[in-house]
Amino acid sequence: MIRRKTHEVRVGNIGIGGDNPVRVQSMCTTSTMDTEGCVRQILAIAKAGGELVRLTTQGVREAENMKEIRRRVREAGCNVPLVADVHFNPRVAEVAAQYCEKVRINPGNYVDAARQFKHLEYTDEEYQAELQRIEDRLVPFLNICREHKTAVRIGVNHGSLSDRIMSRYGDTPEGIVESCMEFLRICMKHNFLDVVVSIKASNTVVMVESVRLLVKAMEAEGMTFPLHLGVTEAGEGEDGRIKSAVGIGALIVDGIGDTIRVSLSEAPENEIPVAYTLLQAARLRFTKTEYISCPGCGRTLFDLQGTIARVKAATSHLTGLKIAVMGCIVNGPGEMADADYGYVGAARGKVSLYKGKQCIEMNIPEEQAVNRLLEIINRDL
Numbered sequence: 001m002i003r004r005k006t007h008e009v010r011v012g013n014i015g016i017g018g019d020n021p022v023r024v025q026s027m028c029t030t031s032t033m034d035t036e037g038c039v040r041q042i043l044a045i046a047k048a049g050g051e052l053v054r055l056t057t058q059g060v061r062e063a064e065n066m067k068e069i070r071r072r073v074r075e076a077g078c079n080v081p082l083v084a085d086v087h088f089n090p091r092v093a094e095v096a097a098q099y100c101e102k103v104r105i106n107p108g109n110y111v112d113a114a115r116q117f118k119h120l121e122y123t124d125e126e127y128q129a130e131l132q133r134i135e136d137r138l139v140p141f142l143n144i145c146r147e148h149k150t151a152v153r154i155g156v157n158h159g160s161l162s163d164r165i166m167s168r169y170g171d172t173p174e175g176i177v178e179s180c181m182e183f184l185r186i187c188m189k190h191n192f193l194d195v196v197v198s199i200k201a202s203n204t205v206v207m208v209e210s211v212r213l214l215v216k217a218m219e220a221e222g223m224t225f226p227l228h229l230g231v232t233e234a235g236e237g238e239d240g241r242i243k244s245a246v247g248i249g250a251l252i253v254d255g256i257g258d259t260i261r262v263s264l265s266e267a268p269e270n271e272i273p274v275a276y277t278l279l280q281a282a283r284l285r286f287t288k289t290e291y292i293s294c295p296g297c298g299r300t301l302f303d304l305q306g307t308i309a310r311v312k313a314a315t316s317h318l319t320g321l322k323i324a325v326m327g328c329i330v331n332g333p334g335e336m337a338d339a340d341y342g343y344v345g346a347a348r349g350k351v352s353l354y355k356g357k358q359c360i361e362m363n364i365p366e367e368q369a370v371n372r373l374l375e376i377i378n379r380d381l
């Protein structure tokens with residue numbers, strides 16, 4: 001996989017884009033006026049491995065309280081960058097930019113009026129005048145960010161496109177992309193590059209198509225802004241996880257995406273292990289041992305599930321290693337792909353152990369096989 005070339009955006013003590021690993025983030029579900037609750041949740045997300053935490057800032061009061069939340073989080077020894085999520089009110093963004101490492105604004109409602117599903121007619125001149133109005137409102141915010149070294153996320157949501165964009169482009173991926181590009185062009189014009197971009201939708205097909213289109217649009221205009229990926233309103237449990245894996249996964253395996261959020265209707269810290277599992281499945285970040293195991297069939301020579309459980313119990317601390325458990329010698333060795341080590345059924349009660357594609361111990365009794373595998377791995381470490 002060749003990752004899309006992006007420039008690095010510094011967000012507090014971490015970098016997004018460039019050569020940095022794909023960053024994992026989540027968002028608090030607490031009220032931003034509930035300082036205690038927010039601090040507790042931020043620490044829980046950070047403890048789970050979250051590398052950025054976003055909080056909603058509906059008004060200036062919430063944006064101001066970010067200062068206290070940040071102070072308390074730092075006091076607790078946690079340096080995770082905080083992101084303020086702003087809708088509708090540039091003034092809130094300007095306050096938050098002083099206290100947070102990153103501010104997310106939504107082009108759909110930053111300057112444009114709240115969506116009323118009205119069809120608006122603009123002449124080209126009138127449309128240009130609207131863009132000028134956006135620029136006049138955005139530039140003071142960018143200057144505050146520049147002064148405080150605060151990064152920005154231009155985050156478009158399919159569900160909150162402005163009437164202005166909808167009237168001109170319709171409810172289309174092109175409209176979603178243009179909503180984003182209008183803001184990015186202003187950032188480029190004013191040489192403000194500390195911007196991460198996102199396009200989210202609850203419909204994974206729209207999300208994937210729009211992000212691909214955005215990448216082309218940015219390329220055409222020489223932009224290398226890093227991308228934040230996510231599927232909104234993905235739901236919870238297995239459904240939410242699969243939806244996110246489809247949307248984020250489709251892009252990430254093409255090398256697109258520099259930070260991800262797996263949105264779940266659950267405790268926010270639950271999102272973090274899912275994000276890391278997704279990144280590991282895409283071979284982008286290795287945070288645990290990877291297991292490759294066959295589904296079993298009539299040829300399987302041992303209790304597959306019990307064996308996988310025993311192998312996992314003995315090796316789950318070996319972050320980054322790929323260990324295969326295959327039910328038979330007929331297809332196992334060929335199908336265990338790029339496993340570092342393999343545990344393969346050789347005959348009833350007998351197991352062969354592999355290092356890469358090479359068999360290094362044949363027909364050892366099943367009861368001894370897990371321990372032997374661990375000895376071999378330890379010898380190599």
Ligand code: SF4
Nearest residue numbers: 294297300327328332
């Ligand atoms: S590796 Fe062997 S036991 Fe496992 S599914 Fe393939 S043929 Fe069946």
